[in-house]
Amino acid sequence: MLVYFIVYIFVMAMTFRKNDSSSDKGKCIFFLFFLGFLGYFRCFDVGADNIVYSLNFNMTTMNPNSFSAYTEFEIGFSYVIAFFKRIISTDYLTFMGALYVFWMISFYRFTSFFKEGYMLTLFVGISLLYFTHSYNAMRQTFALSLYIYTLPLLFSTKKYSLSLYIGLCILIGMLFHRTLIILGLLPLYRLPIIEKILYKKKLLVCLTFMSLLAFVLKGSIYSLLSKASIFLDLLGERYSEYYEVAENAEKTASIFSAILDTFIVSLCIWLLPIKHKYYTFFVFSLFCGIFCQNLLGVLSALFLRVSMNFFLFEIIAIAIILNEKKLSMCKIILVAYCILIFVKAIVKNFDDIVPYTNQLFV
Structure with missing residues (x-):
């Protein structure tokens, strides 16, 4: 220690x-x-x-x-x-x-x-x-290690760069850790309708705290997830097992930890400077991360590794805020x-x- x-x-x-x-x-x-x-x-x-x-x-x-x-x-x-x-x-x-x-x-x-x-x-x-x-999390960390080298494609304005980025996310995910596939959704932050919402900080903070309702609606979430069996099969045997034990899981995300993490994510969203060139990206990744954590973590703590991929960017978001002079x-x-x-x-x-x-x- x-x-x-x-x-x-x-x-x-x-x-x-x-x-x-x-x-x-x-x-x-x-x-x-x-x-x-x-x-x-x-x-x-x-x-x-x-x-x-x-x-x-x-x-x-x-x-x-x-x-x-x-x-x-x-x-x-x-x-x-x-x-x-x-x-x-x-x-x-x-x-x-x-x-x-x-x-x-x-x-x-x-x-x-x-x-x-x-x-x-x-x-x-x-x-x-x-x-x-x-x-x-050796496999997941190895997949993230490879993923980091795809980041220039995510922010590139060149033609086909986003298509190549998504393709690499799928490839790395399927070959090394399937949860990484979800990072292929990150280019959605560029869509005009989503980008517009990402500047509405009050709305985002409210939606972030609403994700805590997952702890009240655990049964409904489990029922909804049961309809996504094809997706679970895609993730593989291990995640199907996580789902099978989720309904009566002894170890789920702590409500106290969820409230604390949700508060910190909301604080980061609120404090991130709009002038930052990657503002919309970091807000989107934080928002996806906390929703994923609260909605899946309420079923089983084992699912929290999915949100770990999004929260890689929380490291930079907090660093940006700590770099602010005020x-x-x-x-x-x-x-x-x-x-x-x-x-x-x-x-x-x-x-x-x-x-x-x-x-x-x-």
Whole structure:
């Protein structure tokens, strides 16, 4: 537990210390390197999914019949395992470490693409658990790592760029983690009718809080979802199982967490400066994320990974607001929220990441 807090405190201290942009970039690279070191050399008992992942890994060969022996993996991820074992190493932890290092590289690309402060983006990303959560959501994190390189297409005005972006979302999703397909909906923020609504902040905040009605209408949502069985089959065996246990799920999204997250998303929507060139995009992604979280999370906490894709952009949205010179009280609220999320996850040991043990020191 201690190593997580030490890293977090150092990152926070370096984030809110005045420095020039070149120093900010260098510190971000240093911390990403250190986080990559922690992720690459973590022991087998750090993370909840290692047992079943390692069983699949050990069974996988270049023969497709060996894929998904114990739990369903997308075919692309299975081939990545097979090629890794043939070319690089047959050691499971080496493979997972390589995926984590790739996530660090991609996250750096993510911070440099939006340019909202390297250390500030890193601080918010760590706070919102996109580093510790990736000890378990390995396939999804790998898919997001690949997805980050499609972002230039999403914002490009060139002909066919959006079609290529959507096609890549579908391809990455089908090959590596099917939830990523939903990010193919993001170009909808460009539609004139949607863009017009995205500037009506009061309406958006009201609709955001209305999504909390999902906790009252759980039965109706479950019934509606039952009519989408074809979509669930497309997502695969694992998500069909999530749905089957959802009606009586013991672990659903916490109402307190849902209210807090909804409040923060509403605050971000309200505070995001309209003058920002990506304003409509960030508002749309936040709005989609909180609706997805509240509507599906009420059925089972397992579905929250779908909203995790949208909330990748919450990292940048919060960074944009914290970069504003005014709004001091709101900055305090957002920083306090970030700290609360991180501390709660470590203290409650979400995803079995505590205690942290390192292969080099055991």
